[in-house]
Every structure is written in structure tokens, then in C-alpha cells.
Amino acid sequence: MALLEIAGISKRFGATAAVDDVSLSIERGAFYALLGPSGCGKTTLLRMIAGLDAPDGGRIVVDGTDVTRLPPYERPVNMMFQSYALFPHMDVARNIAFGLRQERMDGRRIAARVEEMLALVQMAGYERRRPHQLSGGQRQRVALARALAKLPKLLLLDEPLAALDRRLRAETRLELIGIQQRVGITFLVVTHDQEEALSMASRVAVMNRGRLAQTGTPAEIYERPASRFVADFVGEMNLFEGELTAGFNCLALAARSLGRQVPLPPGTKLPEGGAAALAVRPEKMVLSDVRPAGFAIAAAVSSISYLGGGSMIHFTTERGMLLKAYVPGAASDHLRRGMAVWASWPLEAGVVLTQ
Amino acid sequence: MTGLGRIGRLMLIGAPFLWLALFFLLPLLIVVKISLAESKIGIPPYTPLLANGSKGLEWRGTLANYVLIATDSLYLRAYLGSIGNAALATALCLVIGYPIAYAIARSPSVRRQLLLFLVIMPFWTSFLIRVYAWIAILEPQGLLNQLLIALGLVTAPLPLLNNQFSVQLGLVYSYLPFMILPLYGSLSRLDQSLVEAAADLGARPLQAFLGVILPLTLPGIAAGSLLVLIPAAGEFVIPDLLGGPGTLMIGKVLWDEFFNNRDWPVAAAVAVVLVAALALPLLAAQRFLEREHAA
Ligand SMILES: Nc1ncnc2c1ncn2[C@@H]1O[C@H](COP(=O)(O)OP(=O)(O)OP(=O)(O)O)[C@@H](O)[C@H]1O
Ligand SMILES: [Mg+2]
Numbered sequence: 001m002a003l004l005e006i007a008g009i010s011k012r013f014g015a016t017a018a019v020d021d022v023s024l025s026i027e028r029g030a031f032y033a034l035l036g037p038s039g040c041g042k043t044t045l046l047r048m049i050a051g052l053d054a055p056d057g058g059r060i061v062v063d064g065t066d067v068t069r070l071p072p073y074e075r076p077v078n079m080m081f082q083s084y085a086l087f088p089h090m091d092v093a094r095n096i097a098f099g100l101r102q103e104r105m106d107g108r109r110i111a112a113r114v115e116e117m118l119a120l121v122q123m124a125g126y127e128r129r130r131p132h133q134l135s136g137g138q139r140q141r142v143a144l145a146r147a148l149a150k151l152p153k154l155l156l157l158d159e160p161l162a163a164l165d166r167r168l169r170a171e172t173r174l175e176l177i178g179i180q181q182r183v184g185i186t187f188l189v190v191t192h193d194q195e196e197a198l199s200m201a202s203r204v205a206v207m208n209r210g211r212l213a214q215t216g217t218p219a220e221i222y223e224r225p226a227s228r229f230v231a232d233f234v235g236e237m238n239l240f241e242g243e244l245t246a247g248f249n250c251l252a253l254a255a256r257s258l259g260r261q262v263p264l265p266p267g268t269k270l271p272e273g274g275a276a277a278l279a280v281r282p283e284k285m286v287l288s289d290v291r292p293a294g295f296a297i298a299a300a301v302s303s304i305s306y307l308g309g310g311s312m313i314h315f316t317t318e319r320g321m322l323l324k325a326y327v328p329g330a331a332s333d334h335l336r337r338g339m340a341v342w343a344s345w346p347l348e349a350g351v352v353l354t355q
Numbered sequence: 356m357t358g359l360g361r362i363g364r365l366m367l368i369g370a371p372f373l374w375l376a377l378f379f380l381l382p383l384l385i386v387v388k389i390s391l392a393e394s395k396i397g398i399p400p401y402t403p404l405l406a407n408g409s410k411g412l413e414w415r416g417t418l419a420n421y422v423l424i425a426t427d428s429l430y431l432r433a434y435l436g437s438i439g440n441a442a443l444a445t446a447l448c449l450v451i452g453y454p455i456a457y458a459i460a461r462s463p464s465v466r467r468q469l470l471l472f473l474v475i476m477p478f479w480t481s482f483l484i485r486v487y488a489w490i491a492i493l494e495p496q497g498l499l500n501q502l503l504i505a506l507g508l509v510t511a512p513l514p515l516l517n518n519q520f521s522v523q524l525g526l527v528y529s530y531l532p533f534m535i536l537p538l539y540g541s542l543s544r545l546d547q548s549l550v551e552a553a554a555d556l557g558a559r560p561l562q563a564f565l566g567v568i569l570p571l572t573l574p575g576i577a578a579g580s581l582l583v584l585i586p587a588a589g590e591f592v593i594p595d596l597l598g599g600p601g602t603l604m605i606g607k608v609l610w611d612e613f614f615n616n617r618d619w620p621v622a623a624a625v626a627v628v629l630v631a632a633l634a635l636p637l638l639a640a641q642r643f644l645e646r647e648h649a650a
Contacts, residue, residue: 052551072554085552089570098566099556150557 001064003028003186004049004154009058011044018044020210021058026154026188026203031180033201034190037233041210042190043082046156049188050079063153073102078152082159084143086131092118092142093127099150117145120179137168144176148183157189161196173200194234198222206230227355231279236312238285238323239353240278244270257321263295265348277353284349285325287313287332287341296344299323301335315341383630390623391416401619420624429608430625434632436603440594441587444526448534448583449576451527456538456575460545471539474532486525486596493521493597517599525593533582541575542568577640585633605629 002025011019019041026032034042047053049060051072060068067075078099087095093114100110118124121141131139140160147155160176161169177200180187191197197204198218205215206229214226225231228239240262242254251268252261262278270276286292299315302322310328313335317323323343327335335341392401392415404416424430459470477485492498493515500512515521545568553563569576591606598604605625612622 050555052555072551073557073559077555079552079555081548081552083546083548085546085548087549087552087567098553098558102557102559102562146556 002026003030003063004188005059005061006045006049007059007061009045009048009055009060011041011048011053011055017210019048019055022207022210022212023058024205024212024215026186029184029186031177031187031200031202032189033197033204034188034207035194035197035204035234036192036207036213038192040207042192042207043158045207046079046158046188046190049154050077050156051075052079076153077156078147078150078154079156080143080147080158080160082162084131084139084163086139086143086146088131091128091130092123092134095131095142096146096149098146103150113149117149120148120182121145122175136163137172140164140172144179148179148185151183152185154186154188157187159190159192161191161193169196176200198234206234208233224351225279225353228277228279228353231277231351231353236282236324236326238280238282240280242276242278244272244274244276246272257319258297258317259319263347264352265350268352270352270354274354279351279353280345280349282312282324282326283328284345285323286344286346287315287325287327287335288344289339289341291342292344294344295347296342297323299341299343301337301339301341303337304332304335311335315343383627386623386626389619390420390621390627391418392620393417393419394618394620399619400617420621421628423621424624424628429603430605430628433603433605433608434628437588437590437605437629438632440522440526440604441584441590444523444530444587445534445580445583447523447527448531449580452531452534452538452579453576456535456542459535459539460542474535474539477532482529483592486529486592489521489525489528489597490516493524516597519599519601521597521599522594522602522604525597526587526590529593530583530587533586534579537578537582538572538575541572541578545571574644577644581637581640584636588633589629 004024004026006022006024009019009022010017022041022045034045036042044053048055049062051067051070051074055068058068059066062076065076067077087098090098096114096117097110100113105113114127115124118127121144123138123141123145126134126138126142131142134142140163144157144160147157157176161172164172173196176187176189189197189200198221201218203215204218204221206213206221208229214221214230216224221230221234225234225237231237232239240258242256242262244264245252245254245261247261247263250266251264251270251272254261264278288296291298297317299317301313302316303314305312305314307326310326311332313325313327313332315323315325325343388404389401391404394400395402402415404414405412406415407413455474459467459474462470490497494500495512495514495516497515499515500509503509503513549567549571550563553567554560558566589606590604591610594602594604594607595610598607609622609625609629612618612625616622
């Protein structure tokens with residue numbers, strides 16, 4: 001059975017539906033990421049799981065126990081706050097021990113657990129410091145240690161890396177994965193950074209305007225987005241909007257912005273006449289100087305951004321549609337702004353979206 | 356060196372000191388001076404500290420007034436009565452004021468403004484008039500007794516006035532806003548996510564209050580307590596108007612010495628001892644607040 005079951009949970013703040021009928025199930029031991037743009041209700045959902053906000057409707061079940069009506073202090077769940085919320089009047093050791101003291105754990109066991117947690121987050125030796133004497137990254141570690149100290153069944157992390165600079169964030173991301181594997185606690189991490197979600201999590205849920213847009217493994221989310229929103233929000237994407245029409249021996253899309261038909265992946269089965277979008281990742285795009293056999297779009301290079309391992313080529317079609325292609329390594333070296341190119345992609349790399 | 360010159364800076368730093376010297380230190384020194392003199396009939400009604408004697412200018416100051424205060428148990432009892440009454444009133448103000456300040460700090464912004472306004476509204480009426488109003492409410496034929504009798508809750512009027520009860524009521528009523536306002540300041544600055552973090556870590560409401568809210572609002576508690584304790588200990592009007600024969604408070608003793616006995620030196624000595632006694636908690640609080648601030 002899943003560790004966390006959320007069924008039809010909703011929360012309104014006045015006229016805004018912060019969380020709207022969300023159902024979710026998280027397996028034991030998962031590193032689960034909740035991804036979505038700012039204001040989509042991620043924090044609100046997390047706060048309802050922690051018991052800090054009461055849902056308007058729905059049920060939350062943790063490890064087989066319905067906790068929907070339980071106060072936060074009776075839930076087997078701990079949270080790492082977006083602002084860390086470290087107690088300023090307590091030193092690091094007392095911050096970490098706070099939750100254990102509430103359980104009236106024996107003093108020697110508390111000291112041992114605190115030591116263990118500090119070692120886990122590589123903060124040994126900082127016991128006597130107050131939060132204001134720590135750097136942002138150190139505070140983040142202490143907040144993590146404090147939330148982990150009670151060994152909760154489920155750890156909620158609200159944007160745990162948001163306050164860190166880029167370098168530290170990448171490092172800490174790896175540490176977080178390592179820590180999660182060592183303690184074996186189920187993690188639910190909120191983030192609005194899609195790269196972070198895809199790289200850390202074993203499963204990802206994408207939220208949009210209070211609703212769940214898609215759940216799946218990072219690869220599923222990336223390779224087979226279920227809607228235009230997910231396709232656009234997660235990673236870079238070329239989206240062709242249009243109408244489904246009968247093409248040459250298979251279904252095709254009459255793409256409005258191109259003014260022509262685009263072939264769909266073989267085997268696409270959808271009724272003719274409906275509106276749909278075809279999504280193609282930039283790295284699936286193939287640029288060539290000469291017209292290839294089969295389907296291709298004529299375009300002109302409008303800009304080239306060097307990204308280190310490769311380049312992102314922006315190009316414009318004859319009708320003015322802006323598209324992008326990721327070209328690895330040195331394959332783009334001969335390209336110049338204004339050059340005419342032919343863009344195509346393997347047909348099975350496209351994803352048809354109707355939502 | 357920018358903007359202000361040397362003199363400008365000196366004036367800027369010196370202004371508060373000058374203010375304190377003029378309006379606090381100088382009057383205090385005058386009071387100390389009078390306390391060392393002897394009472395006499397005339398204007399001013401006390402002897403000079405320096406006078407021409409056989410060997411020129413002679414020191415005529417005396418500690419007799421302080422000896423009197425130390426030996427006559429009336430004064431000690433009055434000091435203890437004042438400090439006891441003030442301490443009790445401070446404790447009551449804290450217990451009553453804390454939940455009020457908490458509720459104000461947690462209420463939505465529009466209502467918060469209204470509630471704060473209500474807290475300070477009594478200051479629009481003269482303090483003396485408000486204390487007189489309590490006499491009208493508490494006296495045997497007063498509003499409260501009439502109401503209780505009309506409701507049939509009591510048959511004879513309750514002795515509500517001129518006793519320990521009415522003094523405490525007057526003190527708490529008068530000084531409650533001085534407790535609420537600094538507490539409100541502390542509580543409204545308290546980061547709510549800290550309270551939520553405590554609950555999340557398993558602290559029940561009482562534990563979260565004792566472990567997080569209370570320690571983080573200690574500066575407000577200290578400030579509010581001093582603002583109540585110090586004026587309440589020197590209070591004269593309330594024990595005089597609302598107190599009974601058993602009410603012994605130093606403010607009233609001071610008044611009697613000054614106006615009834617016209618013994619300025621003893622009155623001045625009583626005042627100096629009171630200031631010294633009240634400076635102790637003030638210094639203690641100051642040290643505590645400094646430590647909190649440094650942390
Ligand atoms: N206490 C509140 N009162 C009123 N509206 C609220 C409250 N909390 C959240 N909201 C609204 O609910 C919506 C969801 O907010 P939430 O904080 O859950 O977003 P989020 O996904 O965590 O965003 P971010 O990535 O910026 O942290 C927002 O529109 C927000 O304005
Ligand atoms: Mg948030």
C-alpha cells in the first residue's frame with residue numbers, strides 16, 4: 001500500500017482555488033517531486049499534508065491512518081520550511097533536539113541522535129552556533145537535520161534549495177539524494193525548477209493552477225507529456241498547433257503557424273477534425289543544409305546560443321514561426337545567422353497533445 | 356568626513372544627554388540635595404546644606420532623614436506595600452494583557468487597527484476623571500451594586516470600594532495599555548512560521564507557547580512589565596481615591612509628608628529611596644534586553 005494517499009483534496013482562499021481536487025499516491029521510499037509554476041498551490045498542498053492548513057474537502061491518509069482531521073503535532077510527518085523557520089533563540093543542537101524533546105525522549109538518546117543528524121548533514125562542530133551565525137547553506141542543512149531528527153514516515157521539503165546559489169544548489173541536490181537513500185525516509189519535495197525535479201526525483205507530479213496536470217517518472221514526464229502545459233513547462237519544446245486532417249496515407253496536422261501539413265507519428269489514432277498540438281523537443285530536431293528526403297521545413301537561422309556541450313539554434317520558418325533545435329558538440333560550427341536550413345525530425349519523436 | 360562637521364556630530368550625540376541632564380539628572384540632584392537637609396519653618400522649608408559657621412563655610416548636610424526612613428517601620432511597610440501592589444498589578448496586567456495582545460496581533464489588518472485604537476482610547480479622557488468614574492461604579496450605591504441588586508444576585512451592596520480590591524482594579528485598569536502595547540509589538544514581529552514549525556515538530560499548543568512564543572516575546576514582556584511596575588509603584592492617585600484605611604503605599608506617604616507635614620526633606624528622602632529601589636529592576640531588565648539583543 002502507498003505511504004501517502006491523497007484523495008480529492010481541495011483548498012480555497014476566497015475566490016482562488018489554491019488546490020483543486022488533487023488526488024495523489026506516493027509509494028514508500030519514493031523521492032517524489034511536486035513541480036509547478038509559482039502560485040500553483042504547491043505550498044498549500046504541502047501545508048495540508050503537514051496539517052498546517054485544513055482542507056475544504058478530501059482525505060489524506062498516511063501509512064493507512066486517516067490524518068485529515070489530526071493537528072500537525074499528531075502527524076507522523078515533518079516539514080522543512082521554505083524559510084527554514086529555525087528557532088532564533090536556540091542553538092543548532094537545541095533546534096535539532098526540539099522535536100525529540102516533545103516526545104520526551106531520554107536525554108542521552110537525544111544527544112546521540114543530534115550528533116548523528118549533524119554528521120549526516122556534515123555540520124558536526126556547529127552545535128553551539130545560533131542560526132544567525134550560520135550561512136544560508138548551513139541553515140538549510142540544520143533545517144534538514146531538524147526535520148529528519150524525528151525520523152518521520154514522510155518528509156515534506158518546501159523549495160529546500162531555493163535560497164542557495166547555483167553551485168551550492170547542484171551540490172546539495174546530490175547530497176539530498178544521498179541522505180534520502182541512507183535514511184530511507186519518503187521525501188516529497190516541492191520545486192518550481194523543472195531541472196531540479198527531473199534530476200532528483202524518482203517520480204514527479206506536475207501541478208498547474210491548483211490541479212494535477214500529470215504524474216509519472218521524470219522520463220515519462222519529459223518524453224510523453226500529457227498536455228500542452230506539461231510539454232511547455234518541463235524543458236524546452238516546439239509546439240505546432242493545428243487541426244487533425246487526413247494526410248498522405250496517415251493522419252496529419254494542419255499546422256496553422258506553418259500553413260502546411262505536418263506528419264504525425266505513425267500509428268496515431270485520433271478522430272479527424274479535432275484540434276491538437278504536435279510537440280517536438282529541440283534535441284530531436286535535425287538541421288541540414290540540403291533538403292532531406294521526406295518531410296522538412298524551410299527556415300533561416302536567427303540566433304545561436306552556445307551552451308557548453310552544444311548549441312541552441314533558434315530559427316524562423318518562412319511564415320515567421322520561431323523554432324529551436326539543440327545541436328550537440330561542434331555540429332553547429334558552420335552555422336551562421338541568416339543561413340537557410342532545413343529542419344526535420346524523426347516522426348516517432350513527436351508527441352501529439354489534445355489537452 | 357561627510358555632512359556634519361565635528362561640532363554637528365557632537366551636538367547630535369550630545370542632545371539626548373543634554374536633555375537627560377536638564378530634565379532628569381538636575382531635578383534628581385535637587386531632590387537629593389533637599390533629602391540631605393533638615394526641615395524648618397520658612398521659605399524654602401528646609402535648611403541649606405552649606406552655611407556660614409565659626410570656621411567659614413560649613414557642611415550642614417545630614418543623613419537623619421534616611422535614618423528615619425530606615426528605622427520607622429511605617430516607611431518600610433509602605434515601600435513593601437507599594438512594591439507588592441505594583442508587582443501584583445504587573446502580574447495581573449501580564450496575564451490579562453498577553454491574550455489580548457496575542458489576539459490583536461493575530462487579527463486581520465483592518466480589525467487590528469480598530470482594536471489598537473480601542474486600547475489607547477482611554478487616554479483621551481483625563482486619568483483623574485477615569486479614576487473618579489470608578490468610584491461612581493464601585494461605591495455602595497454605585498452602578499455595579501445597583502445592577503447586582505436589581506438582578507437579584509446580591510441582597511446587600513458589596514464592599515467594592517476603598518479596599519485592596521479597588522486599588523488593584525484601579526492599577527490594572529489604568530496600566531493595562533502600557534502592558535498590551537509592547538507585548539503587541541513583540542507578538543506582531545513574531546514569525547508565524549516558527550510557531551508552525553514547533554507544531555510540526557510535535558509541540559502541542561502549550562508546549563509551543565512555552566518553548567517558542569514566550570521566549571521570543573520576552574523583550575515585550577520585560578518592557579511592558581517595567582512600564583507597569585515603575586509608575587504603579589509610585590502611584591498616588593489610585594491608592595488615595597480608591598484605597599481604604601489598610602492601603603499603605605509609598606506614593607501616599609510621600610504626599611502626606613510633603614503636603615500635610617510640610618516636611619520636604621523626609622519627602623525627598625522617600626522619593627530618592629523609591630527611585631533607587633525602582634532602578635534595580637530597570638537595570639536588571641536593561642542587562643537582560645542587551646543580552647537578548649546581542650544574541
Ligand atoms: N493564506 C492565504 N490567503 C490567501 N491566498 C493564499 C494564501 N496562501 C496561498 N494563497 C494563494 O493560493 C495560491 C497558491 O499558493 P501557494 O503558496 O500554494 O503557491 P506555490 O505553488 O507554493 O507558489 P511558490 O512557488 O511561489 O511558492 C496562490 O494564488 C496564493 O496567492
Ligand atoms: Mg511555495
